[in-house]
Amino acid sequence: MSPTDPAIDPAIDPAAEPSGAGCAECLAGSIPGWWVHLRRCATCGHIGCCDTSPSRHASSHAAIAGHPVLRSFEPGESWFYNVLTEKYFVGPTLADPQSRPSDQPVPAPADKVPENWRDYIHPG
Numbered sequence: 710m711s712p713t714d715p716a717i718d719p720a721i722d723p724a725a726e727p728s729g730a731g732c733a734e735c736l737a738g739s740i741p742g743w744w745v746h747l748r749r750c751a752t753c754g755h756i757g758c759c760d761t762s763p764s765r766h767a768s769s770h771a772a773i774a775g776h777p778v779l780r781s782f783e784p785g786e787s788w789f790y791n792v793l794t795e796k797y798f799v800g801p802t803l804a805d806p807q808s809r810p811s812d813q814p815v816p817a818p819a820d821k822v823p824e825n826w827r828d829y830i831h832p833g
Contacts, residue, residue, distance in 0.1 A: 744817060748779040
């Protein structure tokens with residue numbers, strides 16, 4: 710990963726707090742309503758599901774909102790990704806919390822994940 714690109718900095722608001730502990734759209738009832746991993750918008754804090762997840766809400770938010778920089782919202786991960794340049798990079802520390810709860814299962818939420826969930830994921 711490369712250091713933070715100064716041209717990307719305007720897309721990152723270190724003070725923006727995460728919108729919650731799970732994908733905002735999936736928790737709001739968007740079908741199918743479960744995710745594999747979570748991504749955080751570095752501009753506004755929106756939490757969405759990753760591109761492996763059936764609904765790909767994080768990338769959708771980036772496109773619709775014009776917020777191109779995502780950060781992993783998984784425990785132990787702090788990488789950033791720019792959806793426009795398709796590059797990973799190191800960025801600043803964002804407002805806490807830094808990740809979803811470590812006791813949250815993967816995939817989640819447990820009561821929404823079908824037994825055959827692997828049939829619905831997108832290859833990474």
